[in-house]
Amino acid sequence: MRVALAQQLGGIGSVKLGELPDPVPAAGQALVRVHGAGVGPWDVGFLGGGFPGIALPFIPGQEVAGVVEAAGDGAGVQPGERVYAVLFPAGGGFAELALASAERLAPMPGRASFAEAAGLVIGGGTAYQGLVDRGRLRAGETVLITAAAGGVGSAAVQIAAALGARPLGVASPGNHDYLQGLGAGAVFDYHTADWVQQVRAAVPGGVDLLLDCAGGQTRDQAIGAVRDGGRMISIVLQDPPVQLERGITGESFAAHGGRERLEALSRLVDAGTLRPQVETVLPLDQAREALTRVAGRHTRGKIVLQIGQ
């Protein structure tokens, strides 16, 4: 099978095209003929050595959509089924064939293309876990979402709106119309000095929940927009947030997606309330270009590799 792989973890430049023997599914695994592989900041992190203990050669790609080619004993899927799957942390998605654990795949949303489904796996799954499972977001509440135009944020804005909450986005000005089109009630530019005061003016008392997808200074400032006794959930694990005050509770978490969450995403997509956002689709032989774009940190929605179609 054709793959994009790194023999050593030396950054994006270490990714090369190559050939490897086709993998064989063990019990509980499906062999998926990959048609879409999402590209995310985590792929850049893996290639930079940010996740220790990774086996070499390393094939990036932690989220895929495709067609089941073969299944091991007890996998519970049949050849020909259209599925999407989380591969984290083993990777293997930038390839014509990938092994997926049966517990971490689900039937693709009927209304999504392979590229759309692949790009939803981690971004949508993390947004869902952050808002629903961790953030306990309820109808009528207000949630502020940083990096709202990115892969996680674009899904989070729509999922929050689907829950009956009021999502507010934080993004560069060029993304404001885009976010309002996804359902953001108001949008704020983190480059302006007084953007947190603008949130406070729009939501007297402060927002109920902050879903932080940006980290760093933007997150530390955004905490100032949370109401007394409100909640902060961050998905950026690299830098711990400032000390929380005013009774605000907070946590960071590493997403762990599985079949149940993928099924929840499929229901939202098929109901028309979650529209997967794909900025660019590139072929496998442009994997380095795709990774370089993601590393620039200004993706709108997702960048996805199209493979074998």
Ligand SMILES: NC(=O)c1ccc[n+]([C@@H]2O[C@H](COP(=O)([O-])OP(=O)(O)OC[C@H]3O[C@@H](n4cnc5c(N)ncnc54)[C@H](OP(=O)(O)O)[C@@H]3O)[C@@H](O)[C@H]2O)c1
């Ligand atoms: N904990 C977990 O399990 C988990 C899961 C998934 C992702 N993550 C992490 O969460 C973060 C977001 O992931 P993602 O896939 O959504 O990333 P992404 O798609 O690359 O995010 C791109 C967005 O980040 C925004 N951005 C860049 N610099 C910013 C800044 N200084 N302040 C505010 N926003 C900024 C950009 O907004 P503008 O273009 O509008 O400026 C852009 O739309 C990444 O760090 C990723 O590694 C963690």
